[in-house]
Amino acid sequence: MHYHCISVLFVIVLFLLGSLAKPLSPPWDDMHIKHSWNVVPKNWESLGHPPSGTTIDLHIALRPQRENAMVDALHEVSEPGHPRYRAYLTKGQVADLVAPHPETLELVNSWLEHHSISPSSISMTHGGNTLTLKRVSVTQANTLLGASYQLYRHVERGETIVRTVGYSLPRALHWHVLTVAPTTSFVSPRTQWQTPRNCSDGAVMSTSEEPAMMLSSRAKVNRIMPSFLRWLYETEAYTPNTRGENVLGVLGFLGYYPSQTDLTAFMQKFRSEAGDATYTVVLVNGGEYDPTHPQQEANVDLQYAEVMAYPTPHIFYSIGQGAPGMEDLFSWLEYILDQENIPQTISISYGIEERLMSREYAINVCDQFVMLGVRGVSVLVSSGNDGIGKGTCLRDDGTVRFNPRFPGTCPYVTVVGGTTGHEPEVAVKFSGGGFSDYFKRPSYQEEAVSTYLQDLGNRYQGLYNASGRGFPDIAAQALGLPIFLEGKVYGVGGTSVATPIVAGIISLLNDWLILTGQAPLGFLNPWLYGRGSRGLTDITEGSNSGCNMDGFPAIVGWDPVTGLGTPNFRRMLEQLF
Structure with a gap:
């Protein structure tokens, strides 16, 4: 009897040890x-x-x-003065951090x-x-x-x-x-451009929410020519020399394709020495490419990136429409993070209202941008063309709330707003800007945003998240710019024009760094909000209307209309020494 009891106990012990080694599956129906x-x-x-x-x-x-390891690594490689500044991680090192x-x-x-x-x-x-x-x-x-x-x-x-x-x-x-x-995100990426109009007699026309405005004066037209942009932002004296080591990537969604024929015509007319400009097409997630049916957005993005950064190699990523929405962006992020070599600069002219996706999903997409940053990639994103919000901004519960746009609300990208005019440049009224409802204010912009909010006072109190990530970070010309589309010249406006302009300038800075044996800029914002701001021209006039309101005013210093200001390549280059 005693032996039998010992045997039973032995079996029970073995069973318990086995249970400890491999726990029972949870109730999957809970x-x-x-x-x-x-x-x-x-x-x-x-x-x-x-x-x-x-x-x-x-x-x-x-x-x-290791939940915070990736963001910690980004701060280290992006913060000027840190011992690991611009000491970027490899694909394998990133995978280890996020496993x-x-x-x-x-x-x-x-x-x-x-x-x-x-x-x-x-x-x-x-x-x-x-x-x-x-x-x-x-x-x-x-x-x-x-x-x-x-x-x-x-x-x-x-x-x-x-x-x-x-x-x-x-x-x-x-x-x-x-x-x-895909689950609860009812969105598809909207491009940040204003509808183009055909140009007659050399005049450039551009539209926003109000009736089109014709810039009929030849002097005024010349001010928005690509040659004027290169003069205004002081890039015309610099020619890239990195023999293909530096690359600029442009994203395309919704089946929008550029045209090589239009690019050639654009460059021959507006930058004659660059008539041989070309690009490589990479298809992602079932993406297609049909240059015989170009769309204005793809042509805008590519033509302005090329005219600023020529002869830097360009890649156009055509992302498939298998899952319309921010899943398209996620599929590109999955693809690009799996590559050993990634373009040092990326231009994205698409966005959606942040509130149309879950907080968890927005955070997850934003985390993918962190992985790009630690690998040394500068990501430029348009701020949108709805100012502080489209229409009345009336929510389902009857309240009014400004509508920030994603991925511009992500703290780990550099967001581009819009300007117009010259002497001085002023904020264009449709320039998207504001504060995220999902992402808190990052440390790199704490001082700049706090100063702005003190100046703003109680204006619009309760209509935005005063502790959220402020955007945009930088700005560029966004109204009355010419493009070629199917052989004709059109005038366009929008922050999706400003974004490839800034991306081209950042790509030139990266070119110089690579040429001198240094690592590229990577995630820009900690540098921009510090020493890099000395290379920008502060925009202090204008505002971004929306929600039937005047919107946020541009003031001295950072503002949620034009960010820290517009780029000046020569002065920005001086801040790299």
């Missing part, structure tokens, strides 16, 4: 909401369940084991196995930081996420997307999983 909307977002209507057999690719972002805890991977894989997700359909990026589930049926996604995916149509643009107004995760995964996409 679901709790991760994110949801109270109503279908404005301007979207449900068309019901998508057709049978519809599939989607799900991206699952996991919490890193999730082994327990996180084990739990998530167990959850996916429970729902019969085939391992062959799962891929990992950035050291396991993100899992991608390919071609998941909508039925399976509904079960996995406690969701109700439907087909939604935008009532103005007519585009359709598959989304859900809410999704859940098992309680055991809420800490481990940062976000899942």
Whole structure:
């Protein structure tokens, strides 16, 4: 009897040890909401369940084991005076910093196995930081996420997307999983440009929310020619010499393509010595390229990046429309972070209202920009063309709130606002600007933004987040600029013109650094808000209207209209010594 008891106890001990070694799976049916909307977002209507057999690719972002390591690394490599300033990380070092805890991977894989997700359909990026589930049926996604995916149509643009107004995760995964996409983001990237008009007799026309304004005077037209930009921002005396080591990347979404024929015509007319300018096209996530059907946005972005940075090599990234929305941007970030070599400067002229995506998803996309920064990449993003907000800015609850735009609200990109005129340059009224509702004010702009808010006082109190990240950071000419489109000259305006202008200037600075054996600038803002600001021209006139209000005024120092001011290449170059 005694021997039998010992045997039973021995079996129990073995069982308990086995249980400790491999814990029981959590109850996967204990679901709790991760994110949801109270109503279908404005301007979207449900068309019901998508057709049978519809599939989607799900991206699952996991919490890193070393949660603050990446942001800490960015501060080190971006802060002038730090011992590791511009000592950038490799792709492998970044992957190590963002890798999730082994327990996180084990739990998530167990959850996916429970729902019969085939391992062959799962891929990992950035050291396991993100899992991608390919071609998941909508039925399976509904079960996995406690969701109700439907087909939604935008009532103005007519585009359709598959989304859900809410999704859940098992309680055991809420800490481990940062976000899942596509789920509740009812957005597609809007370009930051004003509608072009045909030019007649050499006059340039540009439009904003008000009627078009013709600049009929030849003197005035000359002021907005590319040659004028190069004179105004003092780049005309510098010629890049890095033999292809320095590269400028331009992003294209929504099936918008540039035209080599238009680029050649543009350069021959506005910078004759650069008539041989060209670019490389890289297709991402099913992107396409049809130069016989160019669109104005792609031509704007490429022509102004080229005219400022020629003969620097340019890459145009055509990102597929398989998942319209910020998922397009996420797919490009996944692609580019997987490359060993990345362009030192990136220009992005697209954005959306921050409030149309979940906070968790916006933070996850912003974290990808951190990874670009630690690898030495300068990212320029347009601030938008709606000033402080489009229309009345009336929310569903009846309150008025300014509408900041993402990814400009991300603290880890450099945001470009718009100016117009000369002697002095002034803020253009549609220049997007304001304060993030999702991201707190970063330390590098604490002094500059606090000073502005003290000057602003109680004006607009309660209509914006006074503790949020302020944007833009910098600005450039954004009104009445010519482009070529299908062989004709048009005039355009918008911060999406200003963005490649600034990107071209930053690319020239990177060229000089590389030529002199130094690392490129990388994430610009800590330098810009410090010594780099001496190389900028402060803009102190104008404001950015919106929400039926006058908007934020431009003043001495930083303001949420033109940032720290417009670039001066020669003076910025002096601040690199």
